[in-house]
Amino acid sequence: MMECDSMHSSIEYAQKHLALYTVNDWVNVIKSARxxxxxxxxxxxxxxxxxxxxxAATLLCNCRKASTGAFVxxxxxxxxxxxxxxxxxxxxxxxxxxxxxxxLVQPNNTRSRQLxxxxxxxxxxxxxxxxxxxxxxxxxxxxxxxxxxxFYSSIPFSDKAADCIPDDEIGD
Numbered sequence: 001m002m003e004c005d006s007m008h009s010s011i012e013y014a015q016k017h018l019a020l021y022t023v024n025d026w027v028n029v030i031k032s033a034r035x036x037x038x039x040x041x042x043x044x045x046x047x048x049x050x051x052x053x054x055x056a057a058t059l060l061c062n063c064r065k066a067s068t069g070a071f072v073x074x075x076x077x078x079x080x081x082x083x084x085x086x087x088x089x090x091x092x093x094x095x096x097x098x099x100x101x102x103x104l105v106q107p108n109n110t111r112s113r114q115l116x117x118x119x120x121x122x123x124x125x126x127x128x129x130x131x132x133x134x135x136x137x138x139x140x141x142x143x144x145x146x147x148x149x150x151f152y153s154s155i156p157f158s159d160k161a162a163d164c165i166p167d168d169e170i171g172d
Contacts, residue, residue: 010034021148049120058115067103124156132157 014033020026027041066072072092079093081101091101135152138144144152 007033007039011039021144022151046121046124047119050117051120052117054118055115063104065104067105070102072102072104126156126158126161128161128163129157129159130163 010033011030015026015029018025018029020029023043027043030039030041033039063074064071073094076094077092078096079101081091083089083091088106090104090106092104093101132155135144135155139146139149139152
């Protein structure tokens with residue numbers, strides 16, 4: 001069991017019998033999930049997200065070949081460790097029972113470069129027109145209370161927006 005499991009459990013318990021319709025409803029549930037030492041919640045805007053693909057390409061020049069010369073399959077990695085004492089080395093294990101970490105050594109050429117984080121999105125993401133129509137229908141049928149009409153009406157949508165996240169963006 002990990003610490004995040006107990007966090008998820010307490011949040012699920014706190015929202016068990018509640019009807020939640022907006023992000024702010026979830027913020028309040030998360031904040032009140034623990035009486036003592038409540039969770040801190042930071043609501044993020046689309047401009048708070050950075051595109052890490054360029055940064056990863058800049059920093060991780062060697063991400064396929066271990067120090068031993070063997071090729072590394074990232075899908076087989078079970079444990080990653082980065083140490084402050086070895087900032088240019090990524091330690092990994094492909095099995096939890098392994099006694100020795102494998103290593104990926106990165107070239108130390110990033111000091112001369114200026115690292116820049118680029119914004120992941122230039123504007124808020126749009127939902128599909130079909131999804132927007134479903135939300136409006138839920139408002140009309142009373143599934144979503146009318147007090148949330150303004151919130152759901154203000155969500156930007158487009159007939160060109162996809163109904164799901166593109167596959168190349170999943171996990172980024």
